[in-house]
Amino acid sequence: MNRITSAVHSLAQTRGSFYLYDERSIFRHIDLLKETFPQARFLYSIKCNSNPHILQSVFSLGLGADAASLGEVLAAGKAGLSPDQIYYSAPGKTSEDIRRSMSEATLIADSTGELLRIQAAAEEAGKVVHAGVRINPDFSFGGGTGTSSKFGIDESQVYEFLAENPLKNVVIDGIHVHLKSQELRFDVLSEYYRNVFRLAEAFEAAAGCQLRFLNLGSGIGIPYSPTDRPLDFEALKNTAAELFDSFRASHPDTVIFIETGRFAVGKSGYYVTRVLDRKISRGKTFLILENTLNGFLRPVLARLICRYSPDLSPEGCEPLFTCRDECEILTFREEPPTERVTLAGNLCTAADVIAEDIFLPHLEPGDIIALTNAGSYAAALTPFQFSSQEPPAEFFLTAGGEILS
Numbered sequence: 001m002n003r004i005t006s007a008v009h010s011l012a013q014t015r016g017s018f019y020l021y022d023e024r025s026i027f028r029h030i031d032l033l034k035e036t037f038p039q040a041r042f043l044y045s046i047k048c049n050s051n052p053h054i055l056q057s058v059f060s061l062g063l064g065a066d067a068a069s070l071g072e073v074l075a076a077g078k079a080g081l082s083p084d085q086i087y088y089s090a091p092g093k094t095s096e097d098i099r100r101s102m103s104e105a106t107l108i109a110d111s112t113g114e115l116l117r118i119q120a121a122a123e124e125a126g127k128v129v130h131a132g133v134r135i136n137p138d139f140s141f142g143g144g145t146g147t148s149s150k151f152g153i154d155e156s157q158v159y160e161f162l163a164e165n166p167l168k169n170v171v172i173d174g175i176h177v178h179l180k181s182q183e184l185r186f187d188v189l190s191e192y193y194r195n196v197f198r199l200a201e202a203f204e205a206a207a208g209c210q211l212r213f214l215n216l217g218s219g220i221g222i223p224y225s226p227t228d229r230p231l232d233f234e235a236l237k238n239t240a241a242e243l244f245d246s247f248r249a250s251h252p253d254t255v256i257f258i259e260t261g262r263f264a265v266g267k268s269g270y271y272v273t274r275v276l277d278r279k280i281s282r283g284k285t286f287l288i289l290e291n292t293l294n295g296f297l298r299p300v301l302a303r304l305i306c307r308y309s310p311d312l313s314p315e316g317c318e319p320l321f322t323c324r325d326e327c328e329i330l331t332f333r334e335e336p337p338t339e340r341v342t343l344a345g346n347l348c349t350a351a352d353v354i355a356e357d358i359f360l361p362h363l364e365p366g367d368i369i370a371l372t373n374a375g376s377y378a379a380a381l382t383p384f385q386f387s388s389q390e391p392p393a394e395f396f397l398t399a400g401g402e403i404l405s
């Protein structure tokens with residue numbers, strides 16, 4: 001039995017449904033990022049999984065924080081990061097969010113209105129703050145022309161705005177771009193980086209400043225479906241090296257950040273639930289599981305989306321939906337699959353189905369099932385309140401083999 005299987009079994013003695021996060025997987029994935037981009041530093045996108053053990057683990061490896069709310073800014077500070085390691089980027093920050101985070105994090109302004117609000121808050125506090133701006137560039141992730149976005153300031157507006165609105169109390173010396181998550185093609189990622197480096201140089205020329213940081217956003221994906229081909233990190237490293245090295249050489253004082261949420265922790269997570277009942281209705285076998293839609297939302301949502309979409313492979317809508325067959329279903333049984341079953345949950349809605357007509361070994365009430373790819377956007381996205389059931393617990397298996405709750 002490997003370490004995951006034995007941890008799952010020992011927890012399942014007393015728990016009905018729970019998440020288990022494996023620290024070794026987190027270490028492996030972050031090591032791979034560091035090997036691929038030795039010129040960059042990394043920010044962990046807390047919103048994908050804010051479990052305190054995960055934060056401790058990720059930050060212990062030297063990552064900073066990509067915070068999407070004041071709450072995440074404060075959580076990163078509580079986990080031990082200093083303000084210069086926390087980058088707060090989100091649309092719609094309130095003046096209160098700005099005031100309270102100003103000395104706890106580096107703010108990244110998401111609009112021209114927000115820049116003015118940061119100026120007002122800094123002036124009121126009698127401070128000069130260093131901040132970044134999120135830019136909606138003239139290019140798209142795939143290299144086409146830019147599109148309208150609720151995020152950031154259009155590249156075509158930002159220079160004029162900064163020229164016409166000198167901000168006495170705000171020094172803008174960083175830029176942030178993030179256009180897409182879950183990319184598995186190395187050449188598309190490299191081209192995207194090339195375009196962002198070019199944008200950074202144009203920004204410096206127009207704004208007459210040296211960037212203190214350039215945040216390239218996320219994009220690096222993980223294989224979800226068995227048909228997904230994992231990102232080729234060797235090829236990514238080879239194509240990206242020249243771009244990163246040359247930017248590094250001309251900007252020795254600019255920190256290059258890459259954000260990562262799902263890549264760091266997505267594969268580390270397992271969602272474990274147990275069979276509560278089995279029944280046959282008009283020839284169809286149902287296994288009723290504990291906490292499905294209200295335990296791990298994504299696979300239920302994926303099934304619904306695929307059911308209502310005319311496409312065989314509907315386009316992803318991150319972070320809610322990636323693809324059909326988003327996770328593997330493990331039964332920890334030696335026997336081969338022998339029966340066709342539908343996995344439904346114990347909620348009072350017919351929509352609460354994780355998989356329909358799949359082949360599994362014979363399972364009885366009390367047997368356990370684990371779903372993979374449950375480390376990111378899993379516990380964090382799931383509506384635990386629905387139906388007032390006991391929410392799943394979360395456990396963390398340390399690299400040393402200890403289970404923490």
Ligand SMILES: *Cc1c(COP(=O)(O)O)cnc(C)c1O
Pocket residue numbers: 045047048066089178180181182217218219220259260261262263376
């Ligand atoms: C959500 C988000 C991320 C994390 O994306 P992953 O695909 O989980 O790595 C990074 N940056 C921004 C701005 C985000 O909104």
